Amino acid sequence: MHHLHKYPQDLVKRFEGNPIIDRDDIPFACNTVFNAGAVKYGKEYLLLLRVETLEGKSCFVLARSYDGYNFEIGKNPVMEASNEEPFATYEKRGVEDPRITPFEDKYYIFYTAYSKYGPRIALAETYNFENFKRLALVSQPGNKDAALFPERINNLFIRFDRPSTGPTGDIWISYSPDTIYWGRSKVAMEIRPGFWDSDKIGAGAPPIKTEKGWLEIYHGVKGTGAGRIYRLGCALFDLDNPSKLIGRSKIPILSPKEYYERTGDVPNVIFTCGAILEDDGEVKIYYGAADTCICVATCQLQDLLSSCLHH
Numbered sequence: 594m595h596h597l598h599k600y601p602q603d604l605v606k607r608f609e610g611n612p613i614i615d616r617d618d619i620p621f622a623c624n625t626v627f628n629a630g631a632v633k634y635g636k637e638y639l640l641l642l643r644v645e646t647l648e649g650k651s652c653f654v655l656a657r658s659y660d661g662y663n664f665e666i667g668k669n670p671v672m673e674a675s676n677e678e679p680f681a682t683y684e685k686r687g688v689e690d691p692r693i694t695p696f697e698d699k700y701y702i703f704y705t706a707y708s709k710y711g712p713r714i715a716l717a718e719t720y721n722f723e724n725f726k727r728l729a730l731v732s733q734p735g736n737k738d739a740a741l742f743p744e745r746i747n748n749l750f751i752r753f754d755r756p757s758t759g760p761t762g763d764i765w766i767s768y769s770p771d772t773i774y775w776g777r778s779k780v781a782m783e784i785r786p787g788f789w790d791s792d793k794i795g796a797g798a799p800p801i802k803t804e805k806g807w808l809e810i811y812h813g814v815k816g817t818g819a820g821r822i823y824r825l826g827c828a829l830f831d832l833d834n835p836s837k838l839i840g841r842s843k844i845p846i847l848s849p850k851e852y853y854e855r856t857g858d859v860p861n862v863i864f865t866c867g868a869i870l871e872d873d874g875e876v877k878i879y880y881g882a883a884d885t886c887i888c889v890a891t892c893q894l895q896d897l898l899s900s901c902l903h904h
């Protein structure tokens with residue numbers, strides 16, 4: 594059902610070659626590939642793919658590209674559920690949803706450690722995308738969707754995260770002197786009853802610094818009689834005080850519509866863990882579609898900012 598829509602609804606433009614990575618591209622038998630961290634590393638585009646194995650546990654596989662669309666995929670996982678404590682206990686059900694933040698001379702990776710206790714936030718680092726070192730488990734169970742800011746503000750590291758506070762969930766902000774101990778937590782952006790992001794929201798790509806503020810591309814969930822719909826929106830936070838919301842897109846920037854977003858292990862899901870801002874102002878948003886494959890969509894930074902500042 595590929596046709597030009599009479600009234601285009603998404604601010605973000607899908608790549609015609611979507612999905613760019615699916616199960617058949619992974620060089621070992623697996624169930625699905627989705628929700629990848631994304632970063633520019635020298636001239637390369639790197640994706641840290643969440644690959645769900647046939648067992649049902651997720652691991653991370655590195656994919657490399659020179660154009661952001663055609664990826665060469667690593668033969669083996671670069672991170673799997675750990676055998677070493679304290680991580681082993683809390684990663685028994687795998688590692689999920691990596692988000693990469695370039696920070697000075699290294700790259701931090703926040704990911705979800707998943708076990709019978711539920712999801713909790715874990716932190717790893719790499720300098721070269723060959724060796725990955727786990728640093729710490731940095732939340733109690735019941736927290737996920739952590740996205741680290743790419744610089745300190747007032748000498749503190751800052752992250753968005755999403756504690757489980759019942760059937761709904763908001764985006765919170767926390768601060769740390771050292772990336773290991775986090776505190777001063779408070780709510781930064783709430784769900785919007787009656788809107789497309791009425792039930793749960795969570796940070797997607799790590800915040801992008803712009804002249805208008807910190808741009809956060811986030812996911813919003815709405816429950817329906819037939820299950821949840823995950824869409825993307827964007828929001829802008831104050832540069833000096835990122836707990837202060839400046840504006841927020843009224844309508845989603847990307848909603849499930851194509852067959853690969855509607856059909857898969859979890860239908861009607863668009864979920865991002867990474868976006869790349871190019872020098873010319875184009876933003877490439879990498880997203881997992883239906884928890885089954887990986888897609889990319891592009892837009893202009895200015896259009897995202899305008900959508901946050903519509904009112």
Ligand code: BMA
Pocket residue numbers: 628689690823859862864881884
């Ligand atoms: C969220 C996370 C994501 C997933 C999404 C849709 O809670 O688990 O990894 O893509 O649900 O299933």
